[in-house]
Amino acid sequence: MPAPRSTPRLRIQPLGDAALLAELGTRLDTALNTRAIALATALKKRRDVRQTVAGYASVTVHFDPDQATHDSLAAAIKRLAAKRPPMGEPGRLHRIPVTYDGPDIDEVAARLQLSRERIVEIHTRPIYRVFLVGFVPGWAYLGPLAEELELPRREVPRTQVPAGSVAIAGRQSGIYPLSTPGGWHLIGRTSVRLFLPDSDPPCLFRAGDRVKFFSTQA
Amino acid sequence: MTAVLRVIEPGLLTTVQDLGRPNAISSGVQAGGAMDRFAHRAANLLVGNDPGEATLECTLRGPQLVAERSCLVAITGADLDPRVNGASVPAWSTIRLGAGERLTFAGRRAGARVYIAVAGGVEGQRWLGSRSTNLMAGRGGHQGRALRPGDVLATAGEPKTQNVDRQLAETLRPAYTDRTLYAIAGPHIKRLNAEGRGLLFEAVYTLSPNSDRMGYRLDGPQLVTAGDELLSFGLVAGAVQVPHGGQPILLMADHQTAGGYPVVATVVSASMPIAAQLLPGDEVRFAELTIERALQMRTRQAQALATLITPA
Numbered sequence: 013m014p015a016p017r018s019t020p021r022l023r024i025q026p027l028g029d030a031a032l033l034a035e036l037g038t039r040l041d042t043a044l045n046t047r048a049i050a051l052a053t054a055l056k057k058r059r060d061v062r063q064t065v066a067g068y069a070s071v072t073v074h075f076d077p078d079q080a081t082h083d084s085l086a087a088a089i090k091r092l093a094a095k096r097p098p099m100g101e102p103g104r105l106h107r108i109p110v111t112y113d114g115p116d117i118d119e120v121a122a123r124l125q126l127s128r129e130r131i132v133e134i135h136t137r138p139i140y141r142v143f144l145v146g147f148v149p150g151w152a153y154l155g156p157l158a159e160e161l162e163l164p165r166r167e168v169p170r171t172q173v174p175a176g177s178v179a180i181a182g183r184q185s186g187i188y189p190l191s192t193p194g195g196w197h198l199i200g201r202t203s204v205r206l207f208l209p210d211s212d213p214p215c216l217f218r219a220g221d222r223v224k225f226f227s228t229q230a
Numbered sequence: 231m232t233a234v235l236r237v238i239e240p241g242l243l244t245t246v247q248d249l250g251r252p253n254a255i256s257s258g259v260q261a262g263g264a265m266d267r268f269a270h271r272a273a274n275l276l277v278g279n280d281p282g283e284a285t286l287e288c289t290l291r292g293p294q295l296v297a298e299r300s301c302l303v304a305i306t307g308a309d310l311d312p313r314v315n316g317a318s319v320p321a322w323s324t325i326r327l328g329a330g331e332r333l334t335f336a337g338r339r340a341g342a343r344v345y346i347a348v349a350g351g352v353e354g355q356r357w358l359g360s361r362s363t364n365l366m367a368g369r370g371g372h373q374g375r376a377l378r379p380g381d382v383l384a385t386a387g388e389p390k391t392q393n394v395d396r397q398l399a400e401t402l403r404p405a406y407t408d409r410t411l412y413a414i415a416g417p418h419i420k421r422l423n424a425e426g427r428g429l430l431f432e433a434v435y436t437l438s439p440n441s442d443r444m445g446y447r448l449d450g451p452q453l454v455t456a457g458d459e460l461l462s463f464g465l466v467a468g469a470v471q472v473p474h475g476g477q478p479i480l481l482m483a484d485h486q487t488a489g490g491y492p493v494v495a496t497v498v499s500a501s502m503p504i505a506a507q508l509l510p511g512d513e514v515r516f517a518e519l520t521i522e523r524a525l526q527m528r529t530r531q532a533q534a535l536a537t538l539i540t541p542a
Binding site for chain 1: 252253254255256257258259260357358366367368369413414415416417458460461462463464465466468469486487488489493496497498499500521524525528
């Protein structure tokens with residue numbers, strides 16, 4: 013039998029008396045995220061677990077303190093995390109049309125010393141991974157964004173970002189599902205609706221899905 | 231179902247709430263639900279409901295309601311001086327409202343949120359498994375919004391019983407006046423230096439005006455955290471997160487589902503009813519607690535609620 017894979021970076025810490033956070037690592041990394049999603053799915057099947065949420069490289073586990081303790085769950089997490097993650101099917105592929113005329117695209121172009129066309133080219137090139145669905149209803153953290161487009165968040169966040177705005181920050185991209193405050197750079201907009209309140213689940217993207225942007229002007 | 235209560239005046243913010251929609255958090259939808267789960271559960275049990283039925287959560291200023299028909303109600307949580315046709319009525323007790331009788335609140339004496347249960351449960355739109363109102367999405371509860379004058383509320387089901395007369399003993403109610411929030415050290419507490427850890431568990435913090443069902447911003451000594459930016463992870467109610475400015479935020483029922491700020495402590499579930507009754511300007515302090523003690527507090531609250539369940 014092969015030796016279990018070592019998981020030296022696994023850290024399990026309480027989040028109050030009815031939840032815990034299992035951190036698998038600290039890097040933005042597709043393999044870590046795949047393991048986090050697999051671990052969240054496996055833990056969700058347990059009777060003593062109420063809900064799990066996979067983060068970029070972590071799992072938040074909500075459990076029933078009448079049925080489990082931190083120690084019993086931590087032991088179970090260590091066992092599960094040592095297992096080879098299932099190969100899993102590639103996530104569903106979503107093709108998202110974008111009109112690249114966001115209010116920040118010229119500023120982004122100037123700061124990166126790239127043309128607008130080049131920004132569109134670089135942004136539409138990869139197939140992004142949905143690392144995490146969360147923050148606000150329907151929001152998905154997409155990545156990794158090409159290094160050439162990497163910028164820190166805006167100094168002063170906008171108090172209102174229109175729904176459908178396509179944005180970048182750091183090594184990530186995202187689409188604002190609702191009109192909310194936001195500090196990312198707005199480079200375009202899409203008509204695709206991400207938050208579907210009358211569907212279940214109520215959002216288009218799920219963790220592990222893949223996303224390809226294409227320009228409507230091309 | 232049949233109409234039971236008519237809204238004459240809704241108060242400041244009155245919404246339908248139950249125990250929330252925990253299964254929606256993987257879609258980024260807030261779990262939501264009653265802020266003070268102890269008061270919510272107690273109100274239901276006092277009228278013979280299951281603890282998960284929907285109640286009305288009324289903030290700061292209570293509503294004026296008229297009974298469309300005779301019904302059992304219970305009022306728990308904050309003390310907003312409840313009255314029936316102008317006469318004082320006891321909180322944390324079963325009350326019979328006759329058809330046409332008027333439930334009002336004379337004014338706030340303590341706390342922030344009052345819960346009103348009605349036998350049979352408050353009817354509301356079920357969204358993603360819960361009747362709780364989500365104001366951001368405009369879904370769940372009474373048409374996805376806060377109550378307005380003229381709204382008519384129905385019961386969700388038949389009352390289980392017409393013959394309950396219960397009261398929660400005063401000693402079993404939460405000690406709302408003790409504003410100590412017990413908390414377990416959080417996953418990122420080591421990002422605080424020794425001084426910061428001392429401050430977190432000793433300093434007095436004041437709820438800023440920028441506090442609502444999503445979370446409370448706390449004014450007080452700044453907490454400095456060290457280390458690289460964290461990758462976003464799933465959050466829980468009760469988490470105390472420290473953003474760049476160093477002003478801690480206590481996450482409440484409608485908190486965002488994920489975030490990347492360090493969580494330095496998590497308020498235990500038995501202290502969340504105390505937190506739910508705080509208002510901007512109120513002072514609080516955090517006290518560190520072991521998991522074992524937190525579970526004992528949780529058990530004591532469950533036992534207090536169990537006194538409201540009549541043996542079959």
